[in-house]
Amino acid sequence: MTTTGETVSQAIRNLSTQASHRLFLSHTHVVVIGREAAEKGIYRFIDFFARDPEPRPNIRVLIAEKEAKEIMRHPSGVESIPALGLYRAVQTAALNALAPDITLQDAKIRLASETTELVVPLTKLYVEEGIDGEKKTRVDVAGTAVFRGDKMVGTLNKKETRGLHWILDKVKTGIIVIEHAGGKQSLEIVKAKSKITPEIRDNELVVKIKLDVNTILGDQQCVKILTEPDEIALLEEKQTAEIRTEITGAVKKAQELKADIFGFGDEFHRKYPEQWKKLEQHWVELFPAIKIELEIKSDIKGTGAIREPIYRLR
Secondary structure, X not given: OOOOOOOHHHHHHHHHHHOOOOOOHHHOOEEEEEHHHHHHOOHHHHHXXXXXXOOOOOOEEEEEOOOHHHHHOOOOOOOXXXXXXXXXXXXXXXXXXXXXXXXXXXHHHHXXXXXXXXXXXEEXXXXXXXXXXXXXXXXEEEEEEEEEOOEEEEEEXXXXXXXXXXXXXXXXXXXXXXXEOOEEEEEEEEEEEXXXXXXXXXXXXXXXXXXXXXXXXXXXXXXXXXXXHXXXXXXXXXXXXXXXXXXXXXXXXXXXXXXXXOOHHHHHHHHOHHHHHHHHHHHHHHHHHOEEEEEEEEEEEEOOOOOOOOOOOO
8 A cells, every 4th residue: 555645654644544454553664765765865754763652673774776666566585575575685685794784773873873874775676587487576685875964875786785794793694706716616604703993093093904704615616626725725815805805895985975884983982082072073074084904814614515526627
């Protein structure tokens, strides 16, 4: 069912007159906002759900690449109810570091912050061809909408999104694909831990990011034995380079958008409370000039159930 109103409250009251039952907002799973509306500001939509006592704080907030109504017309995954599909798709995407998992409570906290900007998962439509040859429109949750204040100012792609997750210590699992030995090799993330340390050196703002990543060989597309020490060392070197690329990509995009989505300002506030009184006033201008130092330790801990490829060239 659809309805319109000059405000969210009015639209919901208008909808209740069309329904045969009273709307029970505690059953709300997702709030989807179209990109054009998000670029004008999402506070006017979020306020109702934060103010009304019925909606739960774990409602997921999403941004549609185009119009929100188009997202709600199509199923996501195997769920027949679009809202349930989106709710679970966001959690799965976040688990694989493809999108942030932002609840209504998270959105409220970030919107209230003086420095840490809001990020929201991005959802869009795509067309797939089924095994019966029939084309169907599906919903994909991947990427990140970046805000400054309550207005959307840009996006992060999948790699930049994982770069954001690396920094925020939110990478749980996922696949790192690297080119090696004439093919693409998959490295499955099994453990990742990061730590942010802010420093002020000679009036320069520096953020040190220390990252420890463990992976296993998920699959290989070459017939070379990759378990030899020299090969493992090369794989680890390329894995480290890929992680570095993802992190620097995320930082570069955020600094271009002048949006501190990492919470660096909060880190400086905690460590340098006195200096922060002066930094806070100019944080939007200072954030793009922050120097990032990366210390990445990435190890390949295993190769699965086999050590050598099951097929060798004859």
